[in-house]
Amino acid sequence: xxxxxxxxxxxxxxxxxxxxxxxxxxxxxxxxxxxxxxxxxxxxxxxxxxxxxxxxxxxxxxxxxxxxxxxxxxxxxxxxxxxxxxxxxxxxxxxxxxxxxxxxxxxxxxxxxxx
Amino acid sequence: xxxxxxxxxxxxxxxxxxxxxxxxxxxxxxxxxxxxxxxxxxxxxxxxxxxxxxxxxxxxxxxxxxxxxxxxxxxxxxxxxxxxxxxxxxxxxxxxxxxxxxxxxxxxxxxxxx
Numbered sequence: 001x002x003x004x005x006x007x008x009x010x011x012x013x014x015x016x017x018x019x020x021x022x023x024x025x026x027x028x029x030x031x032x033x034x035x036x037x038x039x040x041x042x043x044x045x046x047x048x049x050x051x052x053x054x055x056x057x058x059x060x061x062x063x064x065x066x067x068x069x070x071x072x073x074x075x076x077x078x079x080x081x082x083x084x085x086x087x088x089x090x091x092x093x094x095x096x097x098x099x100x101x102x103x104x105x106x107x108x109x110x111x112x113x114x115x
Numbered sequence: 116x117x118x119x120x121x122x123x124x125x126x127x128x129x130x131x132x133x134x135x136x137x138x139x140x141x142x143x144x145x146x147x148x149x150x151x152x153x154x155x156x157x158x159x160x161x162x163x164x165x166x167x168x169x170x171x172x173x174x175x176x177x178x179x180x181x182x183x184x185x186x187x188x189x190x191x192x193x194x195x196x197x198x199x200x201x202x203x204x205x206x207x208x209x210x211x212x213x214x215x216x217x218x219x220x221x222x223x224x225x226x227x228x229x
Contacts, residue, residue, distance in 0.1 A: 033214040037220070042222075043203055043222065043223050043225065044223060045158070045205060045220035050214070095214040098146075098170075098209075099146070099163065099207065099218045100148065100170065100171025100172075100173065101160055101171055101172075101173050103160065103214075103218070105157035105158055106157065107157055108157055
């Protein structure tokens with residue numbers, strides 16, 4: 001069965017600090033997709049990134065970067081020079097095929113960036 | 116770019132009443148998903164539709180039903196509401212129903228049952 005673990009329930013940092021959100025996944029499939037979503041206090045779910053299992057290249061988008069390591073089944077998310085607007089709950093998710101029952105969210109990490 | 120549109124944004128109902136949530140997917144997206152997110156929880160999959168046919172079913176109560184119409188919009192109908200149905204309900208859409216296309220969520224409908 002597939003599973004996503006986000007061991008950090010809550011993280012607090014001071015503005016301008018770097019912060020890494022951990023995500024560890026379990027699946028027996030060789031083809032799968034990993035995702036990160038952001039849920040700010042207003043409640044919407046914002047898509048951040050999707051990565052397939054065959055692409056282990058790290059990705060950087062502005063202050064955001066993602067480190068995908070199949071050897072450790074991890075897909076960690078780093079925010080550089082955090083800002084107050086980064087305060088949100090961040091969900092890591094895993095899909096084998098599609099988005100129904102095969103789409104599994106992690107429990108989320110609540111990030112608070114203090115001014 | 117156009118996003119997933121959900122209405123209403125907020126809804127307050129009393130126990131045993133009915134509620135209808137609407138979802139308009141991103142243009143050209145043919146698959147719609149409904150999720151329920153309780154307080155402090157991650158989103159839980161309820162049901163999905165691909166090309167107007169139910170494609171997958173999760174933990175949707177029998178009191179709930181949904182459908183996708185010819186214009187691809189979807190409605191989630193909830194009857195005999197219970198206090199425990201209070202949650203944030205998300206609609207999401209994708210193209211082709213596979214993970215090769217990203218899944219985009221609407222802003223959600225916050226349902227409060229009193």
